[in-house]
Amino acid sequence: MKTFEKIITHDDFDGLVSATVCSYVLGIDEVRFAGPRTIIESRISITERDIVCDLPYPLICGLWFDHHEGNLEDVKSRGINPASIDGRFDKKDSCARVVFDYFSEKTEIPHHFIPKIDEADVIDSFGYSSIDDWRRETPGKIIDGTLKLQKTSTHERWDYIKHLIDLLRTKNITEVAERHEVMDRYAQFQREEKIMLSQIRKDVTFLSEDEDRSLIVIDVTHHKRQFKTQKNLAYLLYPEAEGIVEVKNIFHRDTKTKDLSFSMSLSLNIKAMEHTKDVGEIMRLLNIGSGHKGAGAGVVPCSSKDEMLHKKSEMLRQIFRLYKSQ
Numbered sequence: 001m002k003t004f005e006k007i008i009t010h011d012d013f014d015g016l017v018s019a020t021v022c023s024y025v026l027g028i029d030e031v032r033f034a035g036p037r038t039i040i041e042s043r044i045s046i047t048e049r050d051i052v053c054d055l056p057y058p059l060i061c062g063l064w065f066d067h068h069e070g071n072l073e074d075v076k077s078r079g080i081n082p083a084s085i086d087g088r089f090d091k092k093d094s095c096a097r098v099v100f101d102y103f104s105e106k107t108e109i110p111h112h113f114i115p116k117i118d119e120a121d122v123i124d125s126f127g128y129s130s131i132d133d134w135r136r137e138t139p140g141k142i143i144d145g146t147l148k149l150q151k152t153s154t155h156e157r158w159d160y161i162k163h164l165i166d167l168l169r170t171k172n173i174t175e176v177a178e179r180h181e182v183m184d185r186y187a188q189f190q191r192e193e194k195i196m197l198s199q200i201r202k203d204v205t206f207l208s209e210d211e212d213r214s215l216i217v218i219d220v221t222h223h224k225r226q227f228k229t230q231k232n233l234a235y236l237l238y239p240e241a242e243g244i245v246e247v248k249n250i251f252h253r254d255t256k257t258k259d260l261s262f263s264m265s266l267s268l269n270i271k272a273m274e275h276t277k278d279v280g281e282i283m284r285l286l287n288i289g290s291g292h293k294g295a296g297a298g299v300v301p302c303s304s305k306d307e308m309l310h311k312k313s314e315m316l317r318q319i320f321r322l323y324k325s326q
């Protein structure tokens with residue numbers, strides 16, 4: 001068996017659990033964090049002695065674990081046979097599941113890992129059965145919330161994730177979620193979420209033709225700066241809505257461009273029923289992007305402010321019309 005040096009993982013909950021399994025099984029302490037762009041732009045050094053989890057394939061690495069279909073397509077389009085890559089790709093709900101299945105076939109993994117993998121599946125695929133189910137506190141969701149803190153530096157954040165990996169390797173997830181360093185961050189996260197919710201409340205609109213208020217429109221194009229929103233929080237304001245369309249300007253580095261991005265998703269309550277809606281199809285019909293049934297996104301380039309305002313309302317009307325026709 002090869003000897004491995006370090007783990008490079010996505011800095012989210014799925015990446016955390018994936019790295020924890022690898023770290024436990026292979027006895028590796030060295031962990032680095034990255035986002036998909038870091039890999040695509042080769043801004044991190046990765047060697048054949050490294051394990052890469054929940055991220056695009058970096059061309060050279062020791063083991064690659066992933067579950068994002070788009071990343072598999074990229075591998076194929078580069079003319080690489082995915083079967084020739086060590087590790088595993090599988091279309092599971094989480095990368096943690098892929099890693100767990102892979103190592104379970106080779107070695108015994110303690111039972112306390114099972115709830116961690118189950119939570120990663122639900123959190124990473126947003127696989128909740130209802131809005132209430134989504135809002136219900138679980139140890140995984142508490143830890144996930146602490147990873148979403150805005151007021152923290154990248155280094156502080158990575159040190160914290162490393163600390164969590166250390167704890168989760170041997171302790172059960174409930175015990176970890178109850179620790180003071182987790183609880184303190186979670187309280188901070190809840191405060192930030194409240195602020196976010198009051199911001200969303202200001203940015204929510206409905207189209208005039210949408211008499212039933214079925215599609216929540218979150219329009220953040222008037223903001224000069226870019227900030228992260230959790231658009232699903234809008235369901236707390238309008239629990240009966242069937243979906244959300246968020247429209248924002250694309251930022252290039254820190255500069256606001258006139259190009260628009262539309263992202264749309266269906267509500268958990270709709271997904272739990274039999275329905276004929278297909279968000280990805282709407283994006284494809286409008287020729288602006290793609291996606292799957294439950295969620296999709298598209299980009300509309302604009303060259304002037306007038307054009308942007310015109311295309312914004314035009315596109316929202318089209319999205320609504322197609323949605324209603326499905």
Ligand SMILES: [Mn+2]
Binds near residue numbers: 094095124
């Ligand atoms: Mn993932």
